[in-house]
Each structure stands twice: as C-alpha cells, then as structure tokens.
Amino acid sequence: MRIFVTGASGWIGSAVVPELLGAGHQVLGLARSDASAATVTAAGADVLRGSLEDLDVLRAGAEQSDGVIHLAFRHDFSRLDAAVAGEANAIETIGAVLAGSGRPFAAASGTPAVGGKVATEADEIPTGSRSPMAGRAVNARTLLGLADRGVRAVTVGLPRSVHGDGDRRGFVPRLIGIARENKVSGYPGDGSSRWPAVHVLDAAVLFRLAVEQAPAGARLHAVGDEGIPVRDIAAAIGRHLDVPVEPRPAEDYGFLGQLLSIDMPAAAPLTRELLGWQPVQPGLLADLDAGHYFR
Numbered sequence: 001m002r003i004f005v006t007g008a009s010g011w012i013g014s015a016v017v018p019e020l021l022g023a024g025h026q027v028l029g030l031a032r033s034d035a036s037a038a039t040v041t042a043a044g045a046d047v048l049r050g051s052l053e054d055l056d057v058l059r060a061g062a063e064q065s066d067g068v069i070h071l072a073f074r075h076d077f078s079r080l081d082a083a084v085a086g087e088a089n090a091i092e093t094i095g096a097v098l099a100g101s102g103r104p105f106a107a108a109s110g111t112p113a114v115g116g117k118v119a120t121e122a123d124e125i126p127t128g129s130r131s132p133m134a135g136r137a138v139n140a141r142t143l144l145g146l147a148d149r150g151v152r153a154v155t156v157g158l159p160r161s162v163h164g165d166g167d168r169r170g171f172v173p174r175l176i177g178i179a180r181e182n183k184v185s186g187y188p189g190d191g192s193s194r195w196p197a198v199h200v201l202d203a204a205v206l207f208r209l210a211v212e213q214a215p216a217g218a219r220l221h222a223v224g225d226e227g228i229p230v231r232d233i234a235a236a237i238g239r240h241l242d243v244p245v246e247p248r249p250a251e252d253y254g255f256l257g258q259l260l261s262i263d264m265p266a267a268a269p270l271t272r273e274l275l276g277w278q279p280v281q282p283g284l285l286a287d288l289d290a291g292h293y294f295r
Contacts, residue, residue: 002026003211004061006052006090007071008045009036011169012108012162016069017043023208030057030072052086055093057232064096065294067104067152067211069144070094084135091143100150106210109140110154111196111221113264118226121157121219147216155216157221159196159266160259162203165292172284174256176237176293178226185238186248188261189292191231196266198224199281209275220271224279227265236288 003020007013008029017040020027027045030052031037037047048064062068070090074083091107098105099250112125125137146153161172179185203222204295210220232243238245250257271277282290 001066001211002028002064004028004029004030004048004050004065004068005045005071006045006058006069007073008059009039009077010071011167012158012203013071014039014043014166015164015200016071016207017045019201019204019208021045024210028061030061035078046101052090055089056092057217058090059097062094065103068094068098068106069207069211070105070107073108081135084139087136088139088142091139095143095146095149095151095153098151100147102150102152104144104152104214106144106154106207106214107126107140109145109157109227110136111159111223111264111266113262115263119264119266121221121268124219131181132283144217146221152214154210154216154218154220156203156207156210157219157266158203159198159223159225160264161195161197161284162200162222163197163287164200164281165290167293169198171256171259172233172288172293175233175253176241178253179234179237179243182248182252183243184248185195185234185241185243185245186252187230188232188248188257190249190251191229191247193230193263194227194259194265195230195233196223196225196227196264197221197284198279198282201286202279202281206271206275206277209277212276218274219277221266221268222271223266225249225269225279225283226267227263228284231258232285236285238271240288240291240294272291
C-alpha cells in the first residue's frame with residue numbers, strides 16, 4: 001500500500017515511517033519545513049510539502065494514497081483549542097476523500113482515565129467536559145464515525161508516555177528537566193497515581209497493523225506498561241540525576257501537575273487479541289535505566 005502519513009517527521013512518525021517501509025509499503029510523508037522534508041526523505045519516503053492547515057494539501061495526499069495514518073498535532077499547550085479545531089478540520093477533509101472507498105484511516109488518540117479500574121478499549125474517553133483534551137476525544141469519535149461512510153476508520157489510543165531513545169519533547173523529558181532545575185525529583189500526593197506507557201517502536205508496529213488489518217470502527221490501545229506509579233518514575237529520574245526524591249506540590253509541574261495526579265492505568269487486551277500485537281521493547285523504567293534520557 002501507499003500510505004499518507006501526517007506527522008511523518010515527528011517523534012512517533014519517525015518510527016512509523018521505517019516500520020511501514022520495512023514491511024514493503026510506500027510512504028508519502030507530510031512535511032511543513034525544509035528540515036522535516038529532509039528527515040522524511042532520509043527515511044526513504046516521498047515528501048508532500050504542507051501543514052495541517054493546508055486542507056488542499058491534505059486532500060491531495062489522501063487522494064494519492066491507499067490509506068492514511070494521521071499523527072500530526074500542534075502541541076502548543078497555550079493554544080490547545082486552536083490545535084483541536086485544526087485536527088477536526090484535518091479529519092473531516094481526509095475523511096471526505098476516503099468516503100466510500102473502504103481505505104484505512106488510522107489516527108492517534110489517547111487512552112482514557114476510568115476511575116477505579118484499568119481502562120481498556122471498551123472504555124471511551126469522556127467528551128462531556130469543556131477541556132481541550134475532551135475536544136480531542138470528540139475528534140476521535142468523529143473519525144470512528146467515518147466507518148458509517150465507507151472508511152476503514154481506526155483509532156490508536158496512545159498512553160501518556162511514548163518513550164524510547166531520541167525522545168526529547170515528551171512528558172518524561174519535561175519531568176527530567178524540572179528535576180534538573182529544582183534539584184529534586186518529585187511527585188504530587190503519595191505518588192501512587194499510575195501512568196501507562198509504550199515504547200515508540202512497539203507503537204509503530206501497531207500503527208502498521210492498524211492500516212493492514214484492523215476492521216472499521218476499531219478502537220485500539222498501544223499500551224505496553226499498564227500503569228507505573230509516578231513515584232517510581234520520579235525515583236528512576238532521581239537515581240540518574242543524583243537528586244532527592246520526594247513529594248512536591250502539583251503546581252510545581254504546571255499543566256503536567258494535573259496529569260501526574262490522575263490515576264490512569266490502561267491495558268490493550270482487545271488489541272492483542274484482534275491483531276496479535278505484542279510489545280517486545282523495554283518498558284519505561286528499563287528505558288530510563290538505560291541512561292539515554294540523561295545524555
């Protein structure tokens with residue numbers, strides 16, 4: 001298949017593109033800058049210049065392809081509403097091209113936090129709040145609704161940490177940066193809140209399986225570690241930085257404080273059964289202990 005990938009030069013896209021190429025697919029990667037285009041070309045993919053705001057470009061990319069993997073999202077936390085709106089426009093534009101074709105359209109989403117239990121693919125992300133992240137959940141539902149319009153639409157729920165060698169902008173590097181600055185590796189409350197995680201290479205395999213095999217309307221979870229207590233993450237960071245590990249106010253972490261305080265374990269039983277996906281890469285704590293996050 002020829003797969004159009006948005007976010008092809010990003011953290012996850014940089015793993016997805018070689019995974020697709022290695023499986024014999026062709027890739028057309030969206031690139032909004034010269035640097036991004038060079039990254040996509042170096043990986044062995046074709047380049048389509050443009051951004052998520054260029055709807056004509058998105059339309060052209062979908063028209064030229066046998067399927068789409070949508071990974072791009074503007075992670076500007078000061079303008080999340082605008083980023084969510086841009087994502088909605090991109091989904092509608094690509095969906096209109098694919099309608100009636102039966103072609104796959106796999107998009108990144110998130111795993112939900114479900115009070116008192118480990119979230120699975122059967123648990124939907126709440127959309128009732130007014131937060132921008134609830135807006136992303138609405139976008140995921142919109143994408144899955146394309147199954148009724150003849151699109152093999154699939155969401156791939158990503159956990160809070162998609163880790164691996166080369167991760168420089170995710171939540172874990174942010175936590176490491178805060179620990180370096182404050183000379184303490186902290187966690188809010190008693191640190192028992194759990195974060196799910198997945199290695200970026202395992203996530204890339206799942207995106208490939210999603211476009212190859214997943215049925216229309218499938219809600220997949222890319223989860224390796226079901227839930228790591230945030231105090232264990234803080235402890236691993238503290239060991240490598242040789243700083244104390246102790247409770248700290250959630251406010252010390254800005255927008256991350258709320259995420260660190262929410263217990264949000266997740267699992268992928270239906271995904272594993274449906275597609276035979278099995279994570280094989282190191283878990284988050286092992287990845288932290290490998291040392292590359294601290295170079």
